[in-house]
Each structure stands twice: as structure tokens, then as C-alpha cells.
Amino acid sequence: MRDNGAARTKGQLSRELSELIGEARSKYGNDYIIVNEASENDPRWTILYQSSKGSGGIKEADIMDRWQ
Incomplete structure (x- = not known):
């Protein structure tokens, strides 16, 4: 994929x-x-x-919780 002998340009690295x-x-x-x-x-x-990883116990906001 790459030539180890030649320095690569920023564009090539990107x-x-x-x-x-x-x-x-x-x-x-x-x-x-x-x-x-x-x-x-x-x-x-x-x-x-x-x-x-899990949510760490943080509940995701539910839009329906506003009207309860």
C-alpha cells in the first residue's frame, strides 16, 4: 500500500x-x-x-415525559 522509502505528503497521509x-x-x-x-x-x-459502553445509568430524555 505504501512505499516505506519515500516520505509521504500531508495529502497522502490524509x-x-x-x-x-x-x-x-x-x-x-x-x-x-x-x-x-x-x-x-x-x-x-x-x-x-x-x-x-453502556449509558452509565443515565436515562435518555424521552419527549413523552413532559406531559406526565
Whole structure:
């Protein structure tokens, strides 16, 4: 996918990250994080599944509660 010998431009890095985000969303929906496992100068992005967490007991506002 990439040439490790050549420096990548900001546009190339942005395009790679956009493709990775698209891949992550298609595989995991919104339950993912993307981690850089290398340096900032030569990033190696990895998709990690992160299970969704509960609401923590916080009740979601219901529009019908207003009239009760």
C-alpha cells in the first residue's frame, strides 16, 4: 500500500487515514478506535475494535415525559 522509502505528503497521509476510517466503519460501525503504532513522522495506523459502553445509568430524555 505504501512505499516505506519515500516520505509521504500531508495529502497522502490524509487519504490513507480517510481510507482506514472508511474500512473501520464498514467493519465495526462506530465501535472502533484508530491507533498509531509507530512514530509521528512515519505513522502506522491500526484499527482496534472497542466495544460500546453502556449509558452509565443515565436515562435518555424521552419527549413523552413532559406531559406526565
